[in-house]
Amino acid sequence: DTLYCEDVEEREDAGTPGIVQKIRAALAFAVKEYTGHALIYHKEKALATMSVARLLSNPRVKVLGNPGLHHQPVISFLIYPLEAPERGGKHLHCRLVTRLLNDLFGVQARGGxxxxxxxxxxxxxxxxxxxxxxxxxxxx
Structure with missing residues (x-):
């Protein structure tokens, strides 16, 4: 029961081919093969574990889902402002949080x-x- 854009041209138009993006993707795969899957797995697991622990220790952050399960290094969370009661009230807008994570800390994040x-x-x-x-x- 998905809602799609009614304008077929707008929905299906892929835009300008991403040549530079394809080159970057190819280089990323080359680095991945060179580095090895085991090293990447252990590094991602360590970073994800550390990140979840830091988020869980902050009373203004609510980690969504079950952080104890083994999963991809993707963490869903909400952040509550200082004025709001702990984990109550309205959380900060996801795009504000992603913008701040990117602009202030260089963290790649996606909201929504x-x-x-x-x-x-x-x-x-x-x-x-x-x-x-x-x-x-x-x-x-």
Whole structure:
């Protein structure tokens, strides 16, 4: 039950081919092969474990999902402002957080869940009724 853009041209137009991006991707695969999967796995696991521990220790951060499970080094979390009660009230907007992580700390981050809407709803506790209400507002 996915909602797509009605304009076929806008939806299917891929834009300018990303030649530089393809070269970068090829170089990334070459570095990955040279480095080896085992080293990358252990480094990612160590960094993800350290990151989750730091996030969990902050009362203004709510880590979504089960941080104890083995998973890809992708961490979903919410940050609450200083004025809000701990883990209550409204959290900071995801794009503000991603912009600050990038601009201040050089951390690559992505806000939102455009490609994983049902999973995002599950993590945030959004049930079927609220999901339908949100969708009806989007479709207006």
């Amino acid at each position: 869940c455009a490609c994983a809407g049902p999973y995002g709803h599950c993590l945030l506790g959004i049930g079927s009724g609220l999901s339908k209400a949100i969708r009806s507002v989007i479709e207006m």
